[in-house]
Amino acid sequence: MDETGETKSHICFKCLNPLSRCFCADLKTVDSGIKFIFLMHPKEAKRQKTGTGRLAHLRLPESEILVGVDFTQNERLNSLLSSPEYFPVLLYPGDDARTADTPGFKEEIGNRRLLVIIIDSTWFCSKKMIKLSTNVNTLSKLSFSGSYKSIFTFKREPAEYCVSTIESCYYIIRELQAPGIANQSADPEPLMDVFKKMISYQLNRENERIEKGLPGHHAKDWKYTRVKEIPEYLRSQEIGE
Numbered sequence: 115m116d117e118t119g120e121t122k123s124h125i126c127f128k129c130l131n132p133l134s135r136c137f138c139a140d141l142k143t144v145d146s147g148i149k150f151i152f153l154m155h156p157k158e159a160k161r162q163k164t165g166t167g168r169l170a171h172l173r174l175p176e177s178e179i180l181v182g183v184d185f186t187q188n189e190r191l192n193s194l195l196s197s198p199e200y201f202p203v204l205l206y207p208g209d210d211a212r213t214a215d216t217p218g219f220k221e222e223i224g225n226r227r228l229l230v231i232i233i234d235s236t237w238f239c240s241k242k243m244i245k246l247s248t249n250v251n252t253l254s255k256l257s258f259s260g261s262y263k264s265i266f267t268f269k270r271e272p273a274e275y276c277v278s279t280i281e282s283c284y285y286i287i288r289e290l291q292a293p294g295i296a297n298q299s300a301d302p303e304p305l306m307d308v309f310k311k312m313i314s315y316q317l318n319r320e321n322e323r324i325e326k327g328l329p330g331h332h333a334k335d336w337k338y339t340r341v342k343e344i345p346e347y348l349r350s351q352e353i354g355e
Contacts, residue, residue, distance in 0.1 A: 155235035
C-alpha cells in the first residue's frame with residue numbers, strides 16, 4: 115500500500131503512480147537525439163517514486179535511470195562515458211560550463227551523440243554525489259544560456275534559478291535545437307504537458323484535503339491550511355485530457 119492508501123495492484127508500473135493519477139494515458143515521447151542519463155539519489159528513488167525524473171525518463175527514448183550516491187565504479191555509466199559514440203557532459207551550473215551557444219561546441223561534438231548526465235536529487239545531496247563520483251566531477255559542464263523560473267508551484271525550489279529535472283530537460287533541448295545539436299524537428303512540449311498535469315493534480319488533491327479538513331500524508335502538511343489558487347495555465351490540465 116502506498117501513501118495514498120492504494121495497493122500495489124492499483125499502481126501503474128510505468129510511472130509508478132496510483133492508477134487514479136497515472137500520467138501514461140497519452141504517452142508522447144520526445145526524440146531529441148540526445149541521450150539522457152539520470153543519476154538518481156536513493157532517497158529520490160524511494161521517496162519520490164512519482165518525481166519529475168521518472169516522468170522525464172518516460173518521455174525521453176533511450177534515457178536511463180541509475181540509482182546511487184557514488185558512481186565512480188558504476189559499470190553502466192563508465193561504459194557510456196568511455197564509448198566513442200558519445201560526447202558526455204554534466205548538466206550543472208558553473209563559470210566553466212558550456213552553453214548551447216558556446217562557439218565551437220557543436221564542432222567539438224562532431225559526429226558523436228551528446229550524452230547529458232543529470233543529477234536527480236536535492237541540491238544538497240547532488241553536491242555530495244558529484245564530489246564522490248570522480249568519473250562525473252571531471253566531466254565538462256553544460257548549463258543554460260537563458261534564465262528560467264520553475265513553475266513547480268507545489269514545491270518551493272531552494273533558489274529562483276533552480277528548476278525541476280523535467281524542466282531542465284525541456285529547456286536544454288530547446289536551447290540545443292537552435293544550433294542543431296538537438297533534433298530540430300522534435301517537439302519537447304510533452305515534457306511540460308505531463309509536468310503541468312502532475313502539478314495540477316497535486317494542487318487539486320491538496321486543496322481537497324484542506325477543504326475537507328483531512329490530515330496529510332507528509333510531515334509538513336500541517337503547515338498548509340489555506341486553499342491554493344490554481345494558476346490559469348494549469349486549469350485545463352486534467353489527467354486523461
